[in-house]
Amino acid sequence: MQSITVTDEDIKRFVGAKVYNALGKSLGEVADITLSKTHRLSAIKCTDGIEYSRGQLMALDEIAIVKMPKQTTNKAKSVQKRLKPKQSEENAFRIAMPPSAEKVYPVRRRYGDFNFLLGKTADKTITNFYNEIMIRKGATVTLDVLRQAKLSGKLIELCLHAK
Numbered sequence: 001m002q003s004i005t006v007t008d009e010d011i012k013r014f015v016g017a018k019v020y021n022a023l024g025k026s027l028g029e030v031a032d033i034t035l036s037k038t039h040r041l042s043a044i045k046c047t048d049g050i051e052y053s054r055g056q057l058m059a060l061d062e063i064a065i066v067k068m069p070k071q072t073t074n075k076a077k078s079v080q081k082r083l084k085p086k087q088s089e090e091n092a093f094r095i096a097m098p099p100s101a102e103k104v105y106p107v108r109r110r111y112g113d114f115n116f117l118l119g120k121t122a123d124k125t126i127t128n129f130y131n132e133i134m135i136r137k138g139a140t141v142t143l144d145v146l147r148q149a150k151l152s153g154k155l156i157e158l159c160l161h162a163k
Contacts, residue, residue: 006033006041019046019064030064114155117141120162128152
């Protein structure tokens with residue numbers, strides 16, 4: 001917000017103005033205004049006792065809009081929460097795949113039941129995106145092949161070429 005030279009009329013108008021954050025949540029009303037030596041606005045004080053500097057103000061007129069400071073989060077804790085083991089099929093895949101594959105393939109996908117493919121034979125050699133062979137022509141579909149196909153997004157190709 002630019003420096004504003006404040007007059008006595010402005011002070012009367014600003015005091016009592018509603019204060020909102022950028023999301024529209026009411027923070028109270030303007031209780032007091034702090035001015036610099038050159039009669040420029042330097043801060044406003046809210047009715048709840050919190051003082052907002054000129055840098056935090058986005059707008060000030062009949063209402064005041066305040067930028068809230070960014071919330072810092074501890075990323076290490078959030079990563080640990082996401083990696084807690086759950087009893088689900090997706091985490092079984094995460095443990096079975098090497099760490100390098102975890103970074104490339106999305107883990108959080110929803111699938112139907114493709115167990116009907118187990119025991120069928122492939123009529124084509126199917127590879128993943130790294131040209132690693134998942135199943136050769138004539139081989140039977142096993143649970144490991146099905147897991148690899150799910151992780152690399154090759155389920156449809158496996159369905160089309162399993163007889």
